[in-house]
Each structure stands twice: as structure tokens, then as C-alpha cells.
Amino acid sequence: MSTPVSSIRNLGPAVERECAAAGIPDAETLRKLGAHEAYRRMLASGTRPHFIGYYVLHMALQGRPWNDCKADEKAKLRTAFDALKAEIPATPKHDTALLRALDEIGVIEKPT
Template sequence: MSAISTIRNMGPKMEAQFARAGLTTAEELHALGADEAYRRLVVGGHKPHFIAYCALVLGLQDRGWKSLSDAEKPDLRKRFDAIKSRPAKSELDQFLDDFGLGS
């Protein structure tokens, strides 16, 4: 199992934020994908920040956070705004989703 900080753009502070959200390995983030991983980060108390979200998206693609092109920004902004607008799930709902039993 690899530490989250092994993902490009993810340093110790983001690793600590993800740990507070219950995510501790790079493999978990890759399996969840950027949107779900960031949603869990926000539900865990992280203040949503577009640049942090972009850094995660690009890091999971093994790209530097400054490599984001102007053409990519509108799509990422829509995805980020959707994550911010989703209501937080209860622990039971999240548990059921994690096991493929959610609604």
C-alpha cells in the first residue's frame, strides 16, 4: 500500500486531510476516482477549494497541477461545483454505497 503523498501534487497536508476523511492510501484514491475521493474529503470537513480539487484530478493522471489547460477548466469547474452541492451522506448511507448496496 502506498501513501497518498506518493501521488503527484499530494503532500503531507493533503494526506492528513484525507486521513481525517478515512482515506489513507494512494490505491484507495485511485479506486474511488478524483470526484468521489474529493467528495469524501469535503464531507470529512475539508473546506472545498478548486485548486486542491484540480491538483487531485491532475495528480491521479500523474500530471503537475500547473498543467491544467484553459480548455479543461470549465469541465472541472462543473464537476467541482457538483461535488460542493451534493448533500453529505450519513455514515450508514456511505457504508452501504461502499459495498454496492446504496440507492
């Protein structure tokens, strides 16, 4: 039996959609992967990096309020987030055929 990602405190439908796009179908898979690996997969699938989203995911999987992250813990998570962000190249979320065609003819640069 699978449990929706949004059943985890502080995680709503938007995170659930981002997880699904990253191949994380349910809360059990998310818990098994852990926050860091799950966020890595989310970035790789096109989620825009955002530090608050990263630490909220950590807090949620620990059953803590999203704003419970303080001082030293937040600094350590920021270091891990920055390293992860540098490791995963930005993926345009809306890489459409139109954007590719416009880039090909030199009208615009594809977003990075």
C-alpha cells in the same frame, strides 16, 4: 502493501491528512476511488472546498503537473466542482464543545 498518499506527485502531507480524515488511508484507495469521489469524501469529512485542490487532485491521479489543467478541461472540472460543492453541505472543521455551548446559550452562531 499500502503506499502513502503523499507518494503521488503534487500531493503532500496536508492532502494525506485530509484523505486519512475522509477514510482514504493510502494511494491505492485514492486511485481506486478517483479524484471526484475522493474529494466528495474529503468535503463530507470537513475539508474546506477549494477549486485548486480539486483540480490538483485530478492532475495528480493522472500523473500530470498540477498546473497542466487548461481552458476547456479546467472549465469542465469547475462545473463538476461547483456541483459537488452544492451537493455536500459545509461541515465545520472545528466543531468543538466550546462552540456548541456558546451557540446553545446564544452567544455565537455555529459556523456553517
